[in-house]
Amino acid sequence: MGLTPELAIDVNNIGFRYPGNPDVSFSHLNLKVNKGERFGLFGPNGAGKTTLISLMTGLLKADEGSIKLLGHDIGKNKNSVNKLFGFIPQDFSFYHELSPVENLEFFGAWSGLDKQTVKRRTDELLTILGLNNVRDKQVQKFSGGMKRRVNLAIGVIHNPPILFLDEPTVGVDVQTGRAIIDYLLVLNKGGTTLVYTSHQLNEAEDLCEEVALIDGGKIIAQDNLKHLLKTHNQDNLEQMFLNLTGKEYRN
């Protein structure tokens, strides 16, 4: 009998509803992510992926149930819980009129890092993400791929043990997409737990070992990816996705 692996994320029996929007609701939703896992959350447009990530990062508050990150209730002691995770949102979350260095200075200080650590992490990240030659240029002049890399650098500046990524490679070219996925794999090798959403299911197969499919606010399947494909007798994630969620358009 093995030891139960420690949980990075424990979503326990949550209920949630947007005020004024009865169409989307979570009821008795449970989700567990083990420490060190590469976890993918997939579903059609409007399935509730961003909503669930917003609940797990404390941007939205569940009406019922609890959410714990590394054993800490996200509703309590917000300052210490905020250090446990990084969040790369779908929309760009930086100051367009500032440079990468200035953005990282701002967000590094906001995360509670001292000046020396911010400088060290800025140099490291801009080198890893190929942004050193534009470090002092205004971000608003960057290409979409460069902006995605700035977004990523900001989310990981404080070296968080859990990283949430909401469509981190949307709209980028093959080179930037590959570089971002490779960097995420490096972070995961170093122990970072990844929670990722995307509509790019080929890419997701390279990154994720554990997956959950969400539709209409419900988790309709969750397992190790290889095991899930075998159980559903499918060759790839896209095929299984269409099989489980259907082919109709979603709004």
Ligand SMILES: Nc1ncnc2c1ncn2[C@@H]1O[C@H](COP(=O)(O)OP(=O)(O)OP(=O)(O)O)[C@@H](O)[C@H]1O
């Ligand atoms: N602030 C809000 N108020 C009311 N309803 C909202 C709000 N934000 C999202 N919704 C609704 O909640 C549902 C789920 O949206 P969500 O963004 O979580 O889906 P998603 O799976 O991330 O979709 P996508 O793949 O398109 O990004 C949608 O029907 C959306 O219209």
